Amino acid sequence: MRRFAGISTTWRCSTFWGLAPDTEAPMPAPLQQQIQATWRHIEARTGTPFNHDFWRLNQPRRATWSACRAVISAGRIETGADERMVAAIQRAYYLEARNPSDADVLVALAQETGLDPERFRGMLQDPDTERQLQRHLALKDKLGVQGFPALLLQHGDDLLALSAGYDTASGLIPRIRKRIREP
Template identity: 55%
Template structure:
């Protein structure tokens, strides 16, 4: 069986959910695979994020803090020029995985750390290249992969997978079965709820 995880590295609810996902993965029974798709919240955009949207997202961070005790560095909104553009971060995760198998999740974690804790902007290619180096990737190979046809095609296929399966909210976790996709969670859920749902399918 295969677990299907759909996320965007710049989705704040995915950031809050990530520790639960890591815990779940450590408990999976042998033979259970995990496949990660990029959800792609926002296409490429060089324009500054409107002030109203900045305030709305900042408020979402505060709500997540209150609900989950997840930490955020709110200095991001003063120290960076936010843009509504998450496709570069999605391509970075794909590129990291294509550059070195197993590095996709490492890149997703690095982006979350940089964005939410270190007030660094993952919409900037320079930030993504720095993160690639920080997780041990060759920056030239990574940069070339970012602009490759393979990376572009993979992101397109990920977005198409979400559309075909009606996946709109992230994080999304589902179990791929012969007759379709069984939803485990569509949106954030806490650790205990996640483990309880997964236990009913016999995967933990």
């Protein structure tokens, strides 16, 4: 078990998914195939649906920082809008075959979640949004998070790593209970 003392709780885990820098380069075919296989595995294991048309209808790019900035921007505009943006990005990507690497998709999602699209577009490009993303990335590195999704539990002043990668509630709950009881 790794413990991380003295870590501020002001960061948001939601910006940690994917973590691929900005690029306009198409995603390499082997990576596309790997991600498609992961989607099929998750579907088979959990019953979670995916819209596999994404791979046919879009030019996939391995670029997730724009989606991270979208979550940060939404939260800067309105309390709670960051959580709505996470849900909108996931719905758009996994179910609607829309590419969250595209700024126009993110702006449309912001409008769909009730945010002013032009204010949101400006916030996406705001230097403070980029600084906040870089702080999140630095914290990820400080915590040693390498696999996603990652689940960390703050207990007092300690941050406890619970899982890296998918896990079920039945697998997580006993670990959470055990770790909370540990001195």
